[in-house]
Amino acid sequence: MLQRRLLLQRPCLRSLPVPRLHQRSRLRQVRHATAEAGENESGHIATTPNEGILFFNNLLPLSIPFMRLLPFVLRSNKSSILQDADKWMRVGALVVEILPRLREAGAFLKFQHQEQDDPATVAEAVRQYLRAHPTRPWWNPFDPVRAGLVVGKPWVEDLFRLPSKRLKVEFLPTAPGAEVAELNQEQLYAFFRPYGKLADIVVQPSDSKIMPRFAYLDYSQVGKAIMAKNCLHGFTVPEPQGGGKLGTIFRITYEKRRQGGWIWDWITNHPRIVxxxxxxxxxxxxxxxxxxxxxxxxxxxxxxxxxxxxNVIFRWFKTQSEDLLKKVRELRHGVDESEAGMQVVWDDRKADIEQIQSWLMETADTFIVVQGPRGSGKRELVIDHALQRKQAAHRVLVVDCKPVQEARGDGPTIAAAASQVGYWPVFSWMNSLNGMLDLAAQGLTGVKAGFSETLDTQLSKIWNSTAVALKSIALEGRKKDDKDANLSDDEYLEAHPERRPVVVIDNFLHKSSDAGAGLVYDKLAEWAARLTTTNVAHVIFLTNDLSYSKSLGRALPDRVFRQITLRDCSLETAKRYVIHHLDFDKAEDRPTQDESDEARKLTPSQKRKDLAELDHVIPLLGGRLTDLEFLARRIKAGETPTKAVHEIIEQSASEILKMYLLSGGGSGSSGETREWSIPQAWTLIRSLAASETLRYNEMLLLDAYKSAGDRALAALEQAELITVQSLNGRPCSIGPGKPVYRPAFQRLVDDKVLAAKMDLAVLGESIGNENKSIDGYERELHLLGELPKQPGELRGRVQWLLGKIEACQGKIEGYEKESAGLKKILVSEY
Incomplete structure (x- = not known):
């Protein structure tokens, strides 16, 4: 009873039934079962000369680890290994100790035998009994429980090491520094084959430097490998069996064999294919x-x-609430100020609106270009008025080039372009990762694998997908019972231009002088050309750049563009715009009790006595819509028209001074390099202050524009300091960038200190240019003077060079006199 009670204290041992003890004085009582770490957690099992060890496998489910700890599984494994103790006592054996091996689904059993017997006899008796009375567990009925005699010194450890079919057998010496023998395949086969079917034996290569020497043995089943490992670990191979003079010890461990390793090897060894x-x-x-x-x-x-x-419900609520909100807004603030007076402008540009609408009804595979300076209302003219019907039919796509061009890097540029057309999903961050993969592939194979895609390719994908969607929208209304149902898609689109959607490309050539801008605009122009030539959509370009024909001409070289140029409003329209803007919010002015009935009927513009000044100040301001709206807001705030215009001119002068004249080093506030110099900008400002327009080619003759003058003028036009007018495709005249700039130029020129400082810089540059010219002339004279003889034919050339030097010197003296007068101003004025 003591033996049974001690064994059943551990649930993991309940699968091993307790033997019935015979009352013989020569047999000892069994000791209690130990844990998985060996006796006294030492990792080993100590035996006396008349003791032996057996290992039993398949006592627990090996393939389902968590089931090994379930009590009902342990109780169900009632085998007859230890129940029939009489069989064992015939050979004089007695169970001494049981050591479970949960990870290996087995257990060690230490037994004691009589001195005249040996452990092999006991092990053979147990094996015969198991063959006669097989124990088949329910989780693996085809593999019964087996027992094997432990001939080595097993290492009973509880490390986290799972069994596997492959065993690593290391050959160790019996004493430190002693010789060790390396067993061959035939010798290993003789030792390990009795425990189960071997699949392969792999010995260590002869040229390997790894010590100690080892070999791999692969079993067909995991249970066979477990039995061999626990029975042969620590076994000393004697000399007759190939162990050498002092013997060789087996140290056996499980080796995890890679599954599917040949697939990975093939992939890594054939990158050119993979x-x-x-x-x-x-x-x-x-x-x-x-x-x-x-x-x-x-x-x-x-x-x-x-x-x-x-949504239908949303539109109903919006319709019901619009009237109420409109009344509240009119009572409190009047109608939206952004629309105040705009009807006057649209009435003035009604012909342009009707012209665009008529072009959209025609079949013409060319572009519509609306060009005008910033603040001229290009976007409102096209989108809010000319395309009002198209917008109601949801057939308008607006592509704004500004966020695309201002994005920094390929990833943000791709994301910005995708957001303009609704291209989703977009994996812009994958471009960097693909670039690294492509670089790795190039290092392995010598050629690029094509993972990474350039910005050109990515943009082409976005525009091509957009073209497919636009064509689908254009063909949506087509039915099988139409009279032209027999036409192909291209013929149908050509015959029905009113069915085509409209693509509006806004801010075209925005910051076109920046590096990399040409790629984005070229791809857009090519895509727009495909849309128009294939009759998929109408394309309208909105730009403030006068050189748009160069970029668009490369996409459609054999087409004549349909152009509308928006100019500033006429003076009469500008005056009506300001007055209409003032009268638009008449609900804000509450009549007082002292006012008469006639006074209450007057509009805000009729009540003001200072609006007669508009006839004098609007010519200074010009017809730019943004400036006119700014003027109207100042007048509504209580300023007189004259004071408001002077404030606007003063602000414009400050902007010009900051943006074009006070930035040293030729760099702007954002760090970009400018293609004009401060003397070049000041020369234009001084000339335009004296004259409304300048001759383009006459400006190129000035000293400030002798070097790269065309490039400087183009850059100043791009920066909107000036406007360049063309005649027959060539630049002919130069004007201010905005009408208000001319009085601002005059105000800057009237500032004596500023004018003296800028003129001094211009004179300094002119003196430097003349000195460079003199240096060139003197070098040529020195070269002619070194000739051994002075031919008479060179006399005219020498006189010409001397005359040039004299003229340049005269100019330098004149410039220095002017500089002296300007310096007096700088030291006397603030």
Whole structure:
């Protein structure tokens, strides 16, 4: 009873039934079962000369680790290994100790035998009994429990090491520094084959430097490897069996064999084949899955399919609440100031609006270009008025080039372009990762694998997907019972220009002088050309750059563009705009009790007595809409028209001074390099202050523009300091960038200190240019003077050089006199 009670104290041992003890004085009682770390947690099992060890496998489910700890599994494993103690006592054996091996689904059993017996006899008796009475567990009925005699010195450890089919057998000496023998395949086979079927034996290569020497043995089943490892670990091979003079010890451990390693080896050893296959798979997945999603997303972006504003319920609530909100707004603040007076401008430009609408009804495979300076109302003219019907039909796509061009780096540029057309999903961050993969592939194979894509390729994908979505929208209204149902898609689009959507490309050539801007604009122009030539969509370009014909001409070299140039409003329209802007908010002016009935009927503009000044100040301000709106707001704030215009001129002069004259080193505030110098900008300002227009070629003759004059004028035009007018395709005249700039130029010139400082800089540059010329003339004279003889033919050349030097010296003296007078101003004025 004591033995049974001690064994059942540990649940993991309940699968080993307790033997019935025979009352013989020569047999000792069994000791208690130990843990998985050996006796006294030493990792070893100590034996006396008349003791032996058996190992039993398949006592627990090996393939399902968590089931080894379930009590019902342990209780169900009631085998007859230890129940029939009479069989064991016939050979004089007695169970001494049991050591479970949960990770290996087995257990060690230490037994005691009589001196005249040996452990092999006991082990053979147990094996015969198990063959006669097999124990088949329910989780593996085809593999019964087996027992094996432990001939080595097992290492009973509880490390986190899982069994495997492969064993690593190391050959160790019996004493430190002693010789060790390396067993061959035949000798290893003789030792390990009795425990199970061997799949392979791999010995260590002869040229390997790894010590100690070892060999791999692969079993067909994990259970066979477990039995061999626990029975032969620590076994000393004697000399007759190949162990050498002093013997060789087996140290056996489990070796995890890589599953599918040949696949990875093949992949890493054949990159020239694998990388193209991977690229093809990625491209195929992208085309099959993502491209249809992106086309649908672009189509929804254009047609507003998922916009809440198009919901029926939302529109009803919006309609019901608009009247109430309008009345409240009129009572409190009047109507929106942004629309105040704009009707006057649109009435003045009604012909341009009708012209654009008529062009959209015609079949013409060319561009519509609306050009005008900033603040001239290009976007409002086209989108809010000319395309009002198209917008109601959800057939307008607006592409703003400004956020695309201002993005820094390929990833942000791709993301900005995708957001303009609704291209989703977009993986702009993958471009950097693909670049690294492509670099790695080039290092392995010597050629690029094609993972990374250039900005050109990415933009082409975005525009091509957008073209597919636009064509789908254009063909949406087509039905099978139409009278022209027999036409092809291209013929149908050519016959129905009113069905084509409209693409508006705003801010075209914005910052076109920046590095890399040409790629974005060239791709846009090429894409727009494909849309128009294939009759997929109408394309309207909005730009403030006068050189747009160069960029668009490369995309459509054989087409004549349809152009509308927006100028500043006429003086009469500008005056009506300001007055209409003042009268638009008449609800704000509450009549007082002292006012008469006639006074209450007057509009705000009729009540003001200072609006007669508009006839004098509007010519100074010009017809730029942004400046006129600024003027109207100042007048409404209580300023007189004269004071408001002077304030606007003063502000413009400060902007010109800061942006064009006071930035040293030729660099702007954002750090970009400018292509004009301060003397060049000041020369233009002084000349335009004296004259409304300048001759373009006459400016190039001035000293400040003798070097790269065309480039400087183009840069100043791009910076909007000036406007350049063309005649027959060539630049002919120069004017201020905005009408208000001319009085601002005059105010800057009237500032004596500023004018003296700028003129001094111009004179300094002129003196430097003359000195350079004199140096060139003197070098040529020195070269002629070194000739051994002075031919008479060179006399005229020498006289010409001397005359040039004299003229240059005269100019330098005149410049220095002017500089002296300017310096007196600088030292006497503030």
């Amino acid at each position: 990388f193209p296959i991977v690229v093809a798979l990625v491209a195929g997945i992208s085309v099959t899955i993502f491209d249809p999603i992106r086309t649908l997303s672009i189509k929804a972006h254009i047609t507003h399919s998922f916009h809440i504003e198009d």
